[in-house]
Amino acid sequence: MEGAAGTLIHLGLVGLVSAWVVIAASVMVNQWFRLDANAFSDLGAQTARMPWIFNYGIMGVGVVICVYSWALGVFASNRVETSSATFFMVSGAFLVLIGYFHEGTYPHLFVSYWFFIQSAVAIIAWGTGSMLGGERRTGALIAAMGILSAVAAAMVPWQSIGEAEAFGIAVIDIWTVAVALQLRRRRDRTGLEKAGLTVSSFKLVK
Secondary structure, eight states: OHHHHHHHTTHHHHHHHHHHHHHHHHHHHOTTOOTTTOOGGGGGSTTSSSTHHHHHHHHHHHHHHHHHHHHHHHTOSSHHHHHHHHHHHHHHHHHHHHHHSOTTSTTHHHHHHHHHHHHHHHHHHHHHHHHHTTOHHHHHHHHHHHHHHHHHHHHSOOSSHHHHHHHHHHHHHHHHHHHHHHHHHHHHHHHHHHTTOOHHHHHHHO
16 A cells, blocks of 8 residues: 555646646636636636636646545654645645536535645644654644744735646645655655665764
8 A cells, every 4th residue: 555655646746737737737827817817716717718728627636635634644754744735735725626516606605615724734734744644843843833824824814816827836835845845754764764874874984
């Protein structure tokens, strides 16, 4: 199972890039869009040109996040990190619903807000789990990022919803990259331990 999960863990980076590709493609066919005046969801409204690019694209990214979250759960070091992966999987489900319940439909605002709320909870939970697992510095930085970004999203007087959304997506991107690096370090450390090499071993050699 870990072999398949190890391959699928790279989907986090795929989702990261895909989300911006979908947004860029939608903006290219809707050049009226302005980040300081619109929400990204405006690109999926029925009044937009080719709204299916945004709606179906975002749904696809949501599916990628769900699969990635499963892989993240496989490599979680404790139950708190596992809960983080579950929270992020729910975020992916909300992203799918954002595309399905496009702008102009009743549940759209609800699923949009909860995508970002669930993502923030996932980031904070992962940081907390990492601290409990012994990675105190990395965990503290990730948890702090989740908390501070949530406060900033709520308190900063953004010119538009789009600006707040771009900020939120950027935070998720940073977390995704940080987790990829963190899991690589864990893999390398596990490899050394299996080979019987530890920090103390290197000290003895010196």
